[in-house]
Amino acid sequence: MLLGCIADDFTGASDLANTLAKGGMRTTQFIGVPAEPAAADCEAGVVALKSRSIPAAAAVAQSLAALKWLQQQGCRQFLFKYCSTFDSTPQGNIGPVGEALAEALGTRGAVACPAFPTTGRTIYQGHLFVKDRLLSESGMEKHPLTPMTDPDLRRFLALQTKTPVGHVPWTTVDAGPDAVKTALKEAAGRGETLVIVDAISDADLFTIGAALAEAPLVTGGSGIALGLPENFRKAGLLSGEGSAFTPVDGPAVVLAGSCSGATREQVRLHAAKHPGLALEIDKIMSGTLTPDQAVFFLMERIRLTPICYSTATPEEVKEMQDRYGREAVAEAIESFFGELAVTLNNRGVNRIIVAGGETSGGVVSALEIDRLDIGPEIDPGVPALSGTRNGPLALALKSGNFGAPDFFDKAAAVLAGKGVGGMGTEDKSAGGAA
DSSP states (O other): OOEEEEESSHHHHHHHHHHHHHTTOOEEEEESSOSSOOOTTOSEEEEEOOOSSSOHHHHHHHHHHHHHHHHHTTOSEEEEEOOTTOOOBTTBSHHHHHHHHHHHHTOOOEEEEOOBGGGTEEEETTEEEETTEEGGGTTGGGOSSSOOOOOBHHHHHHTTOSSOEEEEOHHHHHTOHHHHHHHHHHHHHTTOSEEEEOBOSHHHHHHHHHHTTTOSEEEESGGGGTTHHHHHHHTTOOOOOOOOOOOOOSOEEEEEOOOSHHHHHHHHHHHHHSOEEEOOHHHHHHTSSOHHHHHHHHHHTGGGOOEEEOOOOHHHHHHHHHHHOHHHHHHHHHHHHHHHHHHHHHTTOOEEEEESHHHHHHHHHHHTOOEEEEEEEEETTEEEEEEESSSEEEEEEEOTTOSOTTHHHHHHHHHTTSOSOOOOOOOTTOOEEO
16 A cells, blocks of 8 residues: 545545545545455555544544554555545644644644635635635535634634644745745744645646655645645556446435535435435434334335435524534434435445435444445546445445535436436425425
8 A cells, every 4th residue: 555544534535535546546445444454456545534523532543543554554655634625623623633643653844735626625825715705605604513614724723733833825836846845844844733735726736746745644635635646656656457346236325414505406406306205303303203214215216216315404403403412413313324224225225325424424334334445436526436235335425515416316327337317317206204
């Protein structure tokens, strides 16, 4: 293994794995820290943790355990991947984990760059933009778990760190890899462990990547990995082997727990053409709605790619959180979808499309899959994934804000190896509420 990656959630892990696979690295996504060594042909390993919203001390411990395993695989470089919208709180977990990894590797001046221009995330003068809006005006300020109200990444990250936070402006990035490398070395000399680096285009990310050929630690969104495979290619270390992804043509279902604007629109469009079951949080919390009841609805309509969703507006989410507690609501929904996915797979459903980082974590953890192979990209940042449970299983794990409006139909087709489109649209009025 050449590049060892630690991702703080499961959708982010598949996003990063997608970037590396497209860059020509034979990539495997591991679910949690593996107990066994990786396969000998794995060039990039992505350890997917569910550490974004847990206490900082626990996130640090899990990340250091992942680092130790990756070091045992012989990795030459390490990458800590977090969300391109910098999802975190003033207490962490990006800063504490980044500093802990840097300390373990004996390095400072590590890049911190969540930019992903392909999906509209750019950094200029240390401020994070989502398309043409500052992060704090993008809708992320209403995130139910990690509301992002400050777009100044230097200022926000400084709340989470023990050491100073540096900054490399775009003018330095535009000057080329050598200028970036020099700036990072100077930042390390000033005692700055993490350094926000501006990037407004993919070309900037390739420039930054070229500057990081010898960097022990890189941190950021999946975009920061765009230029890393080329460093290994130039060193003659890549095999050129393709993906081990295996498509599956069987029953498909969509499970949507994200409350982002993009997912709500995707749910609306899919439910207009396919059977849909809207979950009522009150019933989940009271136990009057069980996963078995949802399974009955979905299996009765499984040939039509049904969708089960708990999406709600930010106002509705806040009302539920105020009533039951934020963590209790999140845990109940994740547990519901996890048990639902297990039962559906036990009943023969082998294509599962999941929307939402926390929901994806709950589903994959419940399925107890230890590794996933990376397949073709469905939409930017979202690859097809394949693993084994009750036989072949294909998954799509979509971050809340990712994907085109028709993502769910596209995902079902790609998971079946059919390319984009071609899925049925019958039974337009077969939805329900539970």
